[in-house]
Amino acid sequence: MGRIRLDALTRQFGDTTAVDAVSLDIEDGEFLALLGPSGCGKTTLLRMLAGLLPPTSGRILLDDADITHTPPRRRDLAMVFQSYALYPHLSVERNIGFPLRVRRIPKDVVRGRVAEVAAQLQLDTLLARRPKELSGGQRQRVALGRALVREPKAFLMDEPLSNLDAKLRTATRVELAALHRRLAATFVYVTHDQVEAMTMATRIALLDGGRLEQVGTPTEVYDEPASVFVASFLGAPPMNLIPGRLASTEQGLLRVEAPGVVAPLWPGRVPAREVILGIRPEHLTPVGEDAARDAVRIRAVVEAVENLGSEEVALCATGPAGAGPAGQVALRGPRPLRLAPGDPVTLTADPARLHLFDADSGRRLVWQGSATPADHPAAVVGRG
Numbered sequence: 122m123g124r125i126r127l128d129a130l131t132r133q134f135g136d137t138t139a140v141d142a143v144s145l146d147i148e149d150g151e152f153l154a155l156l157g158p159s160g161c162g163k164t165t166l167l168r169m170l171a172g173l174l175p176p177t178s179g180r181i182l183l184d185d186a187d188i189t190h191t192p193p194r195r196r197d198l199a200m201v202f203q204s205y206a207l208y209p210h211l212s213v214e215r216n217i218g219f220p221l222r223v224r225r226i227p228k229d230v231v232r233g234r235v236a237e238v239a240a241q242l243q244l245d246t247l248l249a250r251r252p253k254e255l256s257g258g259q260r261q262r263v264a265l266g267r268a269l270v271r272e273p274k275a276f277l278m279d280e281p282l283s284n285l286d287a288k289l290r291t292a293t294r295v296e297l298a299a300l301h302r303r304l305a306a307t308f309v310y311v312t313h314d315q316v317e318a319m320t321m322a323t324r325i326a327l328l329d330g331g332r333l334e335q336v337g338t339p340t341e342v343y344d345e346p347a348s349v350f351v352a353s354f355l356g357a358p359p360m361n362l363i364p365g366r367l368a369s370t371e372q373g374l375l376r377v378e379a380p381g382v383v384a385p386l387w388p389g390r391v392p393a394r395e396v397i398l399g400i401r402p403e404h405l406t407p408v409g410e411d412a413a414r415d416a417v418r419i420r421a422v423v424e425a426v427e428n429l430g431s432e433e434v435a436l437c438a439t440g441p442a443g444a445g446p447a448g449q450v451a452l453r454g455p456r457p458l459r460l461a462p463g464d465p466v467t468l469t470a471d472p473a474r475l476h477l478f479d480a481d482s483g484r485r486l487v488w489q490g491s492a493t494p495a496d497h498p499a500a501v502v503g504r505g
């Protein structure tokens with residue numbers, strides 16, 4: 122078993138609160154990605170979990186046992202560092218076997234276990250080499266082997282792929298996900314790379330400024346971001362965020378308006394309020410001038426078109442004609458989009474694909490009584 126519970130875990134460095142009251146349940150066998158920008162507290166959180174850094178307050182439980190003050194060696198957790206932290210003077214075999222030797226496990230047992238792990242990671246032909254005689258990918262696997270050999274309750278990894286080149290990173294991503302399935306062990310994986318988190322994790326925990334913003338499956342956090350931060354952190358290009366005003370029309374229809382933007386939503390009445398309208402670039406499509414009167418309409422002028430190979434991204438300045446740009450939206454679609462810089466365009470989107478956030482708090486707004494706009498929700502309520 123490897124169930125981890127963080128209870129209001131906090132760490133301060135002087136005036137900086139690096140990790141701010143994070144409470145999180147990590148189930149046995151999960152691949153949990155801790156995702157967030159540089160400096161958001163990921164490494165600090167993982168080091169507390171590993172026992173390398175004492176928390177300022179809060180608790181850590183492993184399978185219901187309080188390990189907050191247990192020394193790292195007795196935690197039954199294995200850490201894989203960003204730098205790999207291999208011993209340069211030791212062979213691959215001795216590097217992998219190190220955690221067992223320091224526990225005074227008999228030599229022949231260590232040798233057998235190292236051989237097993239080396240075979241699993243395809244390192245069997247490299248056992249006599251020193252770290253400097255290995256490629257980056259091979260070093261990374263030795264670091265992983267040193268964690269595997271202990272058969273820990275959970276693996277803690279801090280950006281283990283960040284020193285690999287793009288191609289090797291992709292290959293190793295696939296290997297790591299397969300390894301996780303094979304071991305059925307708990308992985309806690311720190312990364313600032315949304316692609317790594319989206320592709321490997323069973324759940325993603327997003328951190329911003331030491332605070333937990335949202336925890337959910339990759340699909341949940343992408344499709345229903347809990348805040349503007351999450352919405353803008355995931356996706357490439359990120360979600361378009363348009364400050365606007367939500368109000369009801371005389372006909373009793375909810376509608377968001379912003380310069381150059383009219384987004385009729387669905388029947389309902391609310392007091393007018395400031396919101397942020399979120400639309401993913403892949404959910405915008407160009408339409409002709411004769412777009413249906415009740416459709417979402419964004420008037421814009423194309424500023425640049427980027428060729429991504431199979432797709433294109435068009436960056437467009439929004440705003441009423443002749444009034445200068447009010448904002449920018451990105452649209453992503455199959456190549457060719459048949460748009461060129463200087464073209465005026467009208468963009469539309471399915472209202473069901475729109476996201477609304479409170480302008481002040483940045484939290485997601487949900488519809489009372491129903492999560493689906495099709496059910497004629499009555500009002501916008503608090504946070505989602």
Ligand SMILES: Nc1ncnc2c1ncn2[C@@H]1O[C@H](COP(=O)(O)OP(=O)(O)O)[C@@H](O)[C@H]1O
Binds near residue numbers: 159
């Ligand atoms: N040993 C330390 N002393 C002082 N401040 C630190 C220390 N370690 C981390 N911090 C600060 O804590 C915050 C979180 O850092 P870190 O956990 O390394 O973030 P991440 O791994 O997400 O990039 C940062 O503001 C960083 O400067």
Ligand SMILES: [Mg+2]
Binds near residue numbers: 163165
């Ligand atoms: Mg870090």
